[in-house]
Amino acid sequence: MARVLTPRTEDYPRWYQDVIAKAQLAENGPVRGTMVIRPTGYALWERMQAELDSRIKAAGAENAYFPLFIPEAYLTREAEHVEGFSPELAVVTHAGGKQLAEPVVVRPTSETVIGESMAKWVSSYRDLPLLLNQWANVVRWELRPRVFLRTSEFLWQEGHTAHATEADARAYARKILHETYEDFMVNVLAIPVVVGRKTAAERFAGGTNTLTLEAMTGDGKALQMGTSHELGQNFARAFDISYSSAAGTVEHAWTTSWGVSTRMLGGLIMCHGDDQGLRVPPRLAPIQAYVMVVKDGDGVREAATKLRDALRDAGVRVALDDRVETPFGRRAVDAELKGYPVRVEVGPRDLADGNAVVVRRRDGGKTPTPVADVVGAVRAALDADQQALYDEATAFRESRTTEVATLAEAIEAAAEGWVRVPWSAVGEAGEAKANQSAVSVRC
Amino acid sequence: MARVLTPRTEDYPRWYQDVIAKAQLAENGPVRGTMVIRPTGYALWERMQAELDSRIKAAGAENAYFPLFIPEAYLTREAEHVEGFSPELAVVTHAGGKQLAEPVVVRPTSETVIGESMAKWVSSYRDLPLLLNQWANVVRWELRPRVFLRTSEFLWQEGHTAHATEADARAYARKILHETYEDFMVNVLAIPVVVGRKTAAERFAGGTNTLTLEAMTGDGKALQMGTSHELGQNFARAFDISYSSAAGTVEHAWTTSWGVSTRMLGGLIMCHGDDQGLRVPPRLAPIQAYVMVVKDGDGVREAATKLRDALRDAGVRVALDDRVETPFGRRAVDAELKGYPVRVEVGPRDLADGNAVVVRRRDGGKTPTPVADVVGAVRAALDADQQALYDEATAFRESRTTEVATLAEAIEAAAEGWVRVPWSAVGEAGEAKANQSAVSVRC
Ligand SMILES: [Zn+2]
Ligand SMILES: [Zn+2]
Numbered sequence: 001m002a003r004v005l006t007p008r009t010e011d012y013p014r015w016y017q018d019v020i021a022k023a024q025l026a027e028n029g030p031v032r033g034t035m036v037i038r039p040t041g042y043a044l045w046e047r048m049q050a051e052l053d054s055r056i057k058a059a060g061a062e063n064a065y066f067p068l069f070i071p072e073a074y075l076t077r078e079a080e081h082v083e084g085f086s087p088e089l090a091v092v093t094h095a096g097g098k099q100l101a102e103p104v105v106v107r108p109t110s111e112t113v114i115g116e117s118m119a120k121w122v123s124s125y126r127d128l129p130l131l132l133n134q135w136a137n138v139v140r141w142e143l144r145p146r147v148f149l150r151t152s153e154f155l156w157q158e159g160h161t162a163h164a165t166e167a168d169a170r171a172y173a174r175k176i177l178h179e180t181y182e183d184f185m186v187n188v189l190a191i192p193v194v195v196g197r198k199t200a201a202e203r204f205a206g207g208t209n210t211l212t213l214e215a216m217t218g219d220g221k222a223l224q225m226g227t228s229h230e231l232g233q234n235f236a237r238a239f240d241i242s243y244s245s246a247a248g249t250v251e252h253a254w255t256t257s258w259g260v261s262t263r264m265l266g267g268l269i270m271c272h273g274d275d276q277g278l279r280v281p282p283r284l285a286p287i288q289a290y291v292m293v294v295k296d297g298d299g300v301r302e303a304a305t306k307l308r309d310a311l312r313d314a315g316v317r318v319a320l321d322d323r324v325e326t327p328f329g330r331r332a333v334d335a336e337l338k339g340y341p342v343r344v345e346v347g348p349r350d351l352a353d354g355n356a357v358v359v360r361r362r363d364g365g366k367t368p369t370p371v372a373d374v375v376g377a378v379r380a381a382l383d384a385d386q387q388a389l390y391d392e393a394t395a396f397r398e399s400r401t402t403e404v405a406t407l408a409e410a411i412e413a414a415a416e417g418w419v420r421v422p423w424s425a426v427g428e429a430g431e432a433k434a435n436q437s438a439v440s441v442r443c
Numbered sequence: 444m445a446r447v448l449t450p451r452t453e454d455y456p457r458w459y460q461d462v463i464a465k466a467q468l469a470e471n472g473p474v475r476g477t478m479v480i481r482p483t484g485y486a487l488w489e490r491m492q493a494e495l496d497s498r499i500k501a502a503g504a505e506n507a508y509f510p511l512f513i514p515e516a517y518l519t520r521e522a523e524h525v526e527g528f529s530p531e532l533a534v535v536t537h538a539g540g541k542q543l544a545e546p547v548v549v550r551p552t553s554e555t556v557i558g559e560s561m562a563k564w565v566s567s568y569r570d571l572p573l574l575l576n577q578w579a580n581v582v583r584w585e586l587r588p589r590v591f592l593r594t595s596e597f598l599w600q601e602g603h604t605a606h607a608t609e610a611d612a613r614a615y616a617r618k619i620l621h622e623t624y625e626d627f628m629v630n631v632l633a634i635p636v637v638v639g640r641k642t643a644a645e646r647f648a649g650g651t652n653t654l655t656l657e658a659m660t661g662d663g664k665a666l667q668m669g670t671s672h673e674l675g676q677n678f679a680r681a682f683d684i685s686y687s688s689a690a691g692t693v694e695h696a697w698t699t700s701w702g703v704s705t706r707m708l709g710g711l712i713m714c715h716g717d718d719q720g721l722r723v724p725p726r727l728a729p730i731q732a733y734v735m736v737v738k739d740g741d742g743v744r745e746a747a748t749k750l751r752d753a754l755r756d757a758g759v760r761v762a763l764d765d766r767v768e769t770p771f772g773r774r775a776v777d778a779e780l781k782g783y784p785v786r787v788e789v790g791p792r793d794l795a796d797g798n799a800v801v802v803r804r805r806d807g808g809k810t811p812t813p814v815a816d817v818v819g820a821v822r823a824a825l826d827a828d829q830q831a832l833y834d835e836a837t838a839f840r841e842s843r844t845t846e847v848a849t850l851a852e853a854i855e856a857a858a859e860g861w862v863r864v865p866w867s868a869v870g871e872a873g874e875a876k877a878n879q880s881a882v883s884v885r886c
Binding site for chain 1: 505513
């Protein structure tokens with residue numbers, strides 16, 4: 001069989017690009033750094049959105065929508081914020097056939113424009129906490145774009161909250177980190193993320209504390225999957241988000257922001273992909289079971305259709321592939337590329353024995369299964385492989401994480417994966433030195 | 444009681460703005476013409492999205508995402524398209540700290556950038572039809588913005604499809620018009636839309652036929668709620684969307700596009716709103732039943748909570764308001780403004796008689812109802828009021844539609860509402876004349 005993908009060991013970045021192209025997940029847009037998310041990729045994003053959105057609502061936040069365009073002057077109100085984002089801004093200077101009196105920036109994130117609204121909506125301690133979220137596109141101009149990982153435009157959710165006290169803000173940033181993000185990443189994406197803090201040098205521009213969730217990719221690197229920031233009173237001061245307390249004093253609020261983006265699609269590919277393509281964890285998968293008519297024959301199509309219906313009735317997300325005019329081998333390769341967790345292959349020979357073949361994407365296992373037992377076998381496989389993907393990723397991470405005692409050892413060992421080293425052996429000077437060796441630090 | 448809203452008969456546009464502000468649906472953004480959609484307004488949009496998205500998927504279209512930024516050169520490839528949209532474009536000239544070699548436009552619609560992708564993805568008749576949809580923000584600079592109705596940035600879905608034949612494209616544009624849009628507007632929004640064609644003068648820039656759904660607003664005007672366009676082979680030629688036919692010839696595809704937007708929120712307000720605020724049709728409503736603790740008292744909170752749970756278990760979208768520290772009158776006025784279809788008021792006096800009061804937003808009717816019967820009464824009210832809102836809007840539209848025979852009569856009668864006049868009495872010259880009198884024509 002012809003090689004479909006560059007093997008990971010041969011050229012990992014090339015393998016990543018191959019998966020995205022061959023599984024038809026996405027491609028580059030015409031403007032440099034932008035991307036087109038194709039239906040197969042977007043369906044994964046929609047499932048991520050659905051799972052996250054219900055967790056965000058359970059955490060009490062309400063969805064809203066704020067403008068794409070932000071007055072340039074807003075960004076400059078918080079000094080570190082503008083410094084952090086200036087190099088990445090896209091600026092609209094002409095609109096409606098005229099030059100604009102004041103240029104507007106395309107949002108790189110929405111702390112400022114949401115801060116302006118919060119200031120209007122908050123006046124009393126009774127208005128707090130104010131818990132908002134939006135699903136939106138944002139723009140950060142990228143010089144070295146890479147689909148899903150670093151793109152000039154990406155899709156994300158950004159939560160923005162205001163609280164009466166620092167303790168409340170801190171607790172909420174952690175609640176989102178653990179109950180929304182970590183729970184989703186561990187239990188749906190099957191990715192054993194490590195939860196940590198960013199160092200002062202890598203913190204969000206304008207924030208006081210950045211909490212991060214990091215995954216280990218298949219080449220032993222760290223990928224940031226999401227962040228939750230405490231913003232102190234910085235934005236509350238810049239936008240005057242203040243409230244009268246129960247005691248009658250006027251106080252600035254404490255704010256947070258938190259986001260995850262289409263970058264998670266890159267994490268998904270790199271954590272679970274293998275040399276045959278994507279492996280989608282069952283709980284995420286838009287298509288959990290893919291019923292394939294191998295070729296036409298006595299009762300084959302009918303049996304496949306019945307299995308599709310039975311799986312659907314059992315609550316499995318299922319699709320039927322009866323395109324027998326396309327060679328079966330090609331369709332099977334495509335199903336592997338796209339990472340459907342389970343295939344149910346229905347062909348004349350097996351069916352004559354009363355069987356269909358249940359194929360598991362995770363390990364390639366193929367089990368001829370009596371037709372009457374297929375639904376049960378599929379459900380068991382989905383449960384088992386959700387856990388197995390998580391265990392596999394955890395074992396891989398552990399195998400690529402080294403415990404060391406000194407900074408010098410850490411920099412050397414980081415070439416192979418992750419390193420656990422006491423912060424006392426690093427410090428801010430050590431962090432700068434590690435960065436020079438292309439090693440980044442979480443504490 | 445103090446007047447909450449400007450009455451419709453006093454100043455209709457002012458009433459519209461009042462509803463949007465007082466029901467906390469939206470407000471103006473800092474950049475002229477943009478809007479902030481607040482949680483109450485966004486929840487309505489989310490329900491619209493959910494109902495439409497399932498119908499779009501049922502029509503076979505798949506969701507994808509295409510870039511916000513479009514090379515300026517793309518728009519000029521279809522001559523009428525660029526002429527139509529040029530005056531409304533927002534242009535990014537600087538990004539990443541530099542002047543761009545080629546300016547990029549912020550999408551006003553995505554025919555061009557999607558056409559470029561379709562050209563790559565279509566090569567054989569087997570690739571057709573190609574049925575795509577995206578949920579996105581678009582920008583059309585507005586000189587006279589009005590929240591929801593005309594905003595410089597708005598949210599919408601835009602479907603884009605390519606077909607092998609003109610007949611297929613025509614049939615699909617009509618399928619979406621009727622099975623997706625009309626079905627949603629009639630059965631969910633309870634708006635008796637009139638389906639028609641736009642005249643050549645009002646057609647989509649670059650299209651060959653524009654089908655439209657129009658609602659009558661509370662002041663007797665027409666509001667376009669959605670459109671479905673046949674684009675002929677214009678975009679297929681401009682972007683070279685071509686395919687090899689079964690016979691082996693190379694042919695240009697036939698494309699369509701279709702969209703509905705946050706403008707529907709304006710239509711919803713203006714079709715069903717009254718002098719107390721919004722009236723949300725039950726099938727749309729994010730909150731169908733609003734259970735209110737009138738004030739604390741023996742078992743009141745417990746009874747209200749039980750009713751909330753019972754309604755939820757019966758499949759009703761329900762919320763509990765037990766903020767007894769806020770005066771009941773203020774909360775009731777707020778509930779009317781927001782248009783919750785049914786309120787269930789639970790207070791000590793009625794509860795002593797074993798009753799709660801079921802209040803219907805549509806006609807203000809209040810019925811003391813034995814607690815055990817509340818769930819049934821609420822469900823019956825939701826069904827009845829969905830239909831009643833539709834019937835009311837239909838009766839209003841009929842009362843404001845006049846049959847006339849000549850253009851002169853038509854222009855005069857149009858001051859009061861809609862006019863039905865034979866197209867033979869209008870024609871293109873007549874249309875121009877009608878436009879001068881601020882009357883627009885559908886055929
Ligand atoms: Zn202040
Ligand atoms: Zn061509």
